[in-house]
Amino acid sequence: MTRRLPNLKHLRAxxxxxxxxxxxxxxxxxxxxxxxxxxxxxxxxxxxxxxLFHRMNRQVTLTNEAAALAAELEKVLDQVAVASAxxxxxxxxxxxxxxxxxxxxxxMVLPYLxxxxxxxxxLNLEFDLSYEIADFAERDLDGALRYGHSDRxxxxxxxxxxxxxxxxxxxxxxxxxxxxxxPGQIASLxxxxxxxxxRYWSQxxxxxxxxxxxxxxxxxxxxxxxxxxxxxxxxxVALADLPLIRNELANGSLVCLSETQxxxxxxxxxxxxxGPFRDPRLTAFGDWLRGRVSGLI
Amino acid sequence: MTRRLPNLKHLRAxxxxxxxxxxxxxxxxxxxxxxxxxxxxxxxxxxxxxxLFHRMNRQVTLTNEAAALAAELEKVLDQVAVASAxxxxxxxxxxxxxxxxxxxxxxMVLPYLxxxxxxxxxLNLEFDLSYEIADFAERDLDGALRYGHSDRxxxxxxxxxxxxxxxxxxxxxxxxxxxxxxPGQIASLxxxxxxxxxRYWSQxxxxxxxxxxxxxxxxxxxxxxxxxxxxxxxxxVALADLPLIRNELANGSLVCLSETQxxxxxxxxxxxxxGPFRDPRLTAFGDWLRGRVSGLI
DNA sequence: TAATATCGATAAGTTTTTCTAAAGCGATGC
DNA sequence: GCATCGCTTTAGAAAAACTTATCGATATTA
Numbered sequence: 001m002t003r004r005l006p007n008l009k010h011l012r013a014x015x016x017x018x019x020x021x022x023x024x025x026x027x028x029x030x031x032x033x034x035x036x037x038x039x040x041x042x043x044x045x046x047x048x049x050x051x052l053f054h055r056m057n058r059q060v061t062l063t064n065e066a067a068a069l070a071a072e073l074e075k076v077l078d079q080v081a082v083a084s085a086x087x088x089x090x091x092x093x094x095x096x097x098x099x100x101x102x103x104x105x106x107x108m109v110l111p112y113l114x115x116x117x118x119x120x121x122x123l124n125l126e127f128d129l130s131y132e133i134a135d136f137a138e139r140d141l142d143g144a145l146r147y148g149h150s151d152r153x154x155x156x157x158x159x160x161x162x163x164x165x166x167x168x169x170x171x172x173x174x175x176x177x178x179x180x181x182x183p184g185q186i187a188s189l190x191x192x193x194x195x196x197x198x199r200y201w202s203q204x205x206x207x208x209x210x211x212x213x214x215x216x217x218x219x220x221x222x223x224x225x226x227x228x229x230x231x232x233x234x235x236x237v238a239l240a241d242l243p244l245i246r247n248e249l250a251n252g253s254l255v256c257l258s259e260t261q262x263x264x265x266x267x268x269x270x271x272x273x274x275g276p277f278r279d280p281r282l283t284a285f286g287d288w289l290r291g292r293v294s295g296l297i
Numbered sequence: 298m299t300r301r302l303p304n305l306k307h308l309r310a311x312x313x314x315x316x317x318x319x320x321x322x323x324x325x326x327x328x329x330x331x332x333x334x335x336x337x338x339x340x341x342x343x344x345x346x347x348x349l350f351h352r353m354n355r356q357v358t359l360t361n362e363a364a365a366l367a368a369e370l371e372k373v374l375d376q377v378a379v380a381s382a383x384x385x386x387x388x389x390x391x392x393x394x395x396x397x398x399x400x401x402x403x404x405m406v407l408p409y410l411x412x413x414x415x416x417x418x419x420l421n422l423e424f425d426l427s428y429e430i431a432d433f434a435e436r437d438l439d440g441a442l443r444y445g446h447s448d449r450x451x452x453x454x455x456x457x458x459x460x461x462x463x464x465x466x467x468x469x470x471x472x473x474x475x476x477x478x479x480p481g482q483i484a485s486l487x488x489x490x491x492x493x494x495x496r497y498w499s500q501x502x503x504x505x506x507x508x509x510x511x512x513x514x515x516x517x518x519x520x521x522x523x524x525x526x527x528x529x530x531x532x533x534v535a536l537a538d539l540p541l542i543r544n545e546l547a548n549g550s551l552v553c554l555s556e557t558q559x560x561x562x563x564x565x566x567x568x569x570x571x572g573p574f575r576d577p578r579l580t581a582f583g584d585w586l587r588g589r590v591s592g593l594i
Numbered sequence: 595t596a597a598t599a600t601c602g603a604t605a606a607g608t609t610t611t612t613c614t615a616a617a618g619c620g621a622t623g624c
Numbered sequence: 625g626c627a628t629c630g631c632t633t634t635a636g637a638a639a640a641a642c643t644t645a646t647c648g649a650t651a652t653t654a
Contacts, residue, residue: 033614090365
């Protein structure tokens with residue numbers, strides 16, 4: 001069979017332009033410049049040897065014949081979209097196994113799993129809850145939610161969320177102060193930091209308009225969960241990722257001391273094995289989780 | 298509306314490969330190399346993050362899900378082909394007005410018009426029969442069938458037929474000679490040439506394996522129609538375009554004296570106005586006529 | 595059983611297509 | 625009048641597509 005088909009890319013541009021009756025809007029829809037649409041339409045018109053649009057002063061209108069063509073193309077492109085969506089959905093079945101730290105799983109993943117299952121009914125998730133960073137193969141993992149920078153070698157890191165932090169403390173510690181507190185007041189309180197990540201405190205003070213104060217009381221913790229526990233116990237102020245502690249903020253066991261927030265250069269990533277084929281189910285999970293977390297901010 | 302569509306070119310390659318279950322045949326269908334199809338399929342597989350084909354030793358087979366996708370794409374691409382064919386057909390309406398010499402019209406165009414109307418039912422042809430070469434605008438012409446070289450300035454020349462000539466004569470003139478005649482015998486007869494185009498006789502003798510004979514009797518005519526009349530009247534041998542005189546050859550009023558035929562550097566062209574938009578109806582007429590004439594050879 | 599042919603994958607390089615940036619044009623609206 | 629808006633055009637840059645050549649694996653043929 002030999003079909004005689006015009007350039008399909010041109011047809012797509014034409015369909016969009018016809019639907020909007022505007023090259024500019026079509027360009028926006030297809031994420032190109034308006035000039036690109038103009039080129040494509042022109043090429044298609046040359047191909048057919050006929051005008052598709054009447055160019056008016058500040059708008060374009062369709063030829064009668066072109067309108068019929070556009071209507072058919074609209075249907076056809078919808079069908080393509082449906083067919084490929086169906087194909088994608090068929091790939092979203094089976095089980096994927098993901099390593100997560102219990103800390104993160106309890107706060108950010110498990111509470112929302114119903115939503116995920118509603119979106120991807122055919123896809124089962126298994127979680128390997130552990131603080132160890134294990135080999136993918138060793139534990140039969142398809143992916144791992146990992147906290148840190150996005151530069152893990154041998155894996156593709158899909159960003160889920162970069163920490164968005166502000167100083168938080170137990171209300172017991174700051175019950176007398178009015179909120180929000182000035183950076184200077186905060187500097188006078190004991191500060192909890194993750195060992196090796198003290199620079200985030202100085203970044204925060206800088207963002208809050210003050211140099212890092214000398215002579216403040218600072219405690220160092222091996223993990224951010226421990227720093228957070230320390231703050232919860234009323235012993236110090238910690239820099240905490242706000243989406244992660246939304247429950248504590250909501251029930252009042254922690255209060256945010258300042259409206260100054262900074263985005264760190266570390267956060268949660270979904271690590272998946274490198275290679276030419278990225279499991280679309282993992283990409284879907286990562287996308288869903290990113291959307292979920294950003295909805296919490 | 299924002300559709301999420303895979304690259305349409307890749308989908309087309311995939312559909313062809315799926316239909317043939319062969320990258321190579323798909324490549325042939327789409328007039329590209331096998332490597333190109335391989336690239337496109339690979340890109341599509343990366344896009345979906347899933348295999349479309351199982352690669353066997355020397356053949357490929359479809360994934361179940363991919364087979365479903367391919368079936369839908371086949372339908373969809375057929376629809377696109379139908380829609381664009383319909384659009385093209387809708388352009389093939391109205392009337393086009395073409396200038397033709399009466400000589401040519403009577404022999405090559407008017408006898409076959411029924412065929413053209415059968416092929417393009419909605420398209421009317423009007424002929425302006427004249428030997429004058431008129432301006433397109435002046436006589437409200439859309440195109441002109443013109444004899445000569447393909448270098449007319451200010452017009453796009455679409456080749457219909459380059460003269461394919463052989464020496465012909467009235468049977469009365471050559472009744473005693475056996476056919477075909479040797480070039481030497483032909484040289485001894487009076488030859489009719491179009492003024493300024495004597496070189497075609499020498500080209501013909503060269504092709505027939507003989508230098509142009511000196512001292513032959515040659516008459517010169519202003520037009521090829523007149524040279525042909527002269528031959529019809531039994532006065533000389535003329536070099537005539539064989540499709541053009543098929544009726545005379547068929548009814549015996551002319552005989553072809555040699556099997557040596559040469560293609561000249563001049564012939565019939567369809568001249569249309571230059572410009573970015575070439576009327577597809579004229580292109581269709583030119584294509585049809587070229588096919589018609591080549592069928593007469 | 596060895597030589598040959600076929601089919602798809604891949605690497606590297608080239609060509610073609612597509613896109614953008616910038617300037618222009620004609621018309622509109624303030 | 626002057627600024628604005630939407631499409632066009634040109635020139636050049638960027639990206640995509642394609643080709644050539646080669647490889648590996650496996651049928652086919654001799």
